[in-house]
Amino acid sequence: MAETDTRTPRERYRAQVRAEVKEHAWEQIATAGASALSLNAIAKRMGLSGPALYRYFANRDELITELIRDAYRSLADVVRATAAAGSGADPAAFAHALRDWALADPHRYLLIYGTPVPGYHAPDDVTAIASEIMATLLDACAALPDDRPAPPAAPAAPVTRFEEHIERHRGWAADHPAPPAALRRALAFWTRLHGVLSLELAGHFTGMRFDPALLFEAEVADLTR
Structure with a gap:
């Protein structure tokens, strides 16, 4: 039997956004390497503002750590x-x-x-x-x-x-x-x-x-x- 997802809608949405951010981050790394990773560039790709994206990852180091x-x-x-x-x-x-x-x-x-x-x-x-x-x-x-x-x-x-x-x-x-x-x-x-x-x-x-x-x-x- 599949496990029931007990997360709230907000928690599920947050997890989806974080997963999408990581997908874009891997694309950046594949293109230009980890040293060129940019949260602002990812935010632009996702149609978000920089400050909005920082609600999901506080900074670049947190994203790299993840x-x-x-x-x-x-x-x-x-x-x-x-x-x-x-x-x-x-x-x-x-x-x-x-x-x-x-x-x-x-x-x-x-x-x-x-x-x-x-x-x-x-x-x-x-x-x-x-x-x-x-x-x-x-x-x-x-x-x-x-x-x-x-x-x-x-x-x-x-x-x-x-x-x-x-x-x-x-x-x-x-x-x-x-x-x-x-x-x-x-x-x-x-x-x-x-x-x-x-x-x-x-x-x-x-x-x-x-x-x-x-x-x-x-x-x-x-x-x-």
Whole structure:
């Protein structure tokens, strides 16, 4: 049975206007980038005055925050669904879910992983959503066996200098209990996969005559070997 909408007519109208504002904002971002986002231009497109639009979004930063929040929530939903489908301990499934999501809406991906919007700082709730996504990757990487050979008669491979460093600087991993080797692997996944995706979506592979999907697949295979 469908849920009953308990909002008042005014609340429903407000939600509709905010959704329309965000649609126009995404169109602006697709055309000129997030740095060129203009509430006044959106108001003109919608036949509203600037002051009227500010009743729905107090300023440009609030609108950008809402777009970024929506983007992170969308990716978090995809990551959560991938884990729930039985692939939670499979970094390759995480990687392909990320690529599929990015290709479905490149401007949404580039808003949160592309060039930072000058002067913008994400609020705590947005950072929390991003941390949830990272936690899922850390879960998957922690479930993988250590990829380094142990020296003779040693119980485990030695900790590298970088692993020692990230063990002391693990704020980005929040309270996740992943060991240093899993932290290292998660960072390798995060940086290498986003590197390929960012270059692909920005068009830097155009004219190089190779399939970016195969490059991405090769990176995933190398990271999970």
